[in-house]
Amino acid sequence: MTKYKGATIWFTGLSGSGKTTIAIALESMLVERYNRVYRLDSDNIRLGISKDLGFSERDRRENVRRVGEITKFFSEAGFIVLSSIISPYRAHRNEVRNLHESSNLKFIEVFVDCSLSEAEKRDPKRLYEKARKGEIKHFTGIDDPYEPPEKPDIHLKTDMSTLEEEIAIVIEYFEYHQIICASRLDED
Numbered sequence: 001m002t003k004y005k006g007a008t009i010w011f012t013g014l015s016g017s018g019k020t021t022i023a024i025a026l027e028s029m030l031v032e033r034y035n036r037v038y039r040l041d042s043d044n045i046r047l048g049i050s051k052d053l054g055f056s057e058r059d060r061r062e063n064v065r066r067v068g069e070i071t072k073f074f075s076e077a078g079f080i081v082l083s084s085i086i087s088p089y090r091a092h093r094n095e096v097r098n099l100h101e102s103s104n105l106k107f108i109e110v111f112v113d114c115s116l117s118e119a120e121k122r123d124p125k126r127l128y129e130k131a132r133k134g135e136i137k138h139f140t141g142i143d144d145p146y147e148p149p150e151k152p153d154i155h156l157k158t159d160m161s162t163l164e165e166e167i168a169i170v171i172e173y174f175e176y177h178q179i180i181c182a183s184r185l186d187e188d
């Protein structure tokens with residue numbers, strides 16, 4: 001079954017930038033074409049394996065490390081793993097990249113780039129509203145930093161493109177880099 005090796009697709013960006021929306025849309029598309037896909041996001045991580053962690057730099061680093069170890073296991077098992085967590089610090093993301101690449105596993109960093117003003121306007125979970133009122137502390141973009149990737153493998157500008165355009169960019173990258181095949185696997 002494992003004609004293709006797994007890969008970790010790491011979506012990083014501000015809250016509300018579109019990481020989860022893009023990962024969900026990709027997940028259903030990939031399930032049609034590739035039967036091993038697993039999606040992780042803050043909601044399932046922060047309620048479970050990282051429920052003991054907060055949002056200090058140290059805790060964020062530990063959260064990213066744990067998610068990185070999980071994505072490594074799944075990608076080793078041949079899954080395409082879609083991970084959407086803010087992961088605001090460049091150094092932490094680079095640690096996860098090194099973890100994968102030192103085991104010969106593909107790590108694709110996708111910068112889900114959206115201006116703070118647009119993300120705040122969308123505010124799908126009303127978190128910016130709460131952060132502005134001081135009800136949430138250490139909120140990325142408000143009172144906590146976000147360090148954009150310097151050389152992301154894929155750069156999506158979600159305040160300038162549609163979801164369909166973003167998915168097309170990612171799928172084209174996957175096909176070009178042979179992460180997925182251009183046609184359905186079962187046609188071989």
Ligand code: ADP
Nearest residue numbers: 015016017018019020021122124158161162163
């Ligand atoms: P994140 O996971 O980054 O916190 P979400 O995916 O939960 O962000 O929320 C992004 C919101 O922005 C959703 O309500 C989505 O419908 C909306 N949105 C508007 N335009 C786009 C776009 N071009 N790409 C992705 N999401 C978009």
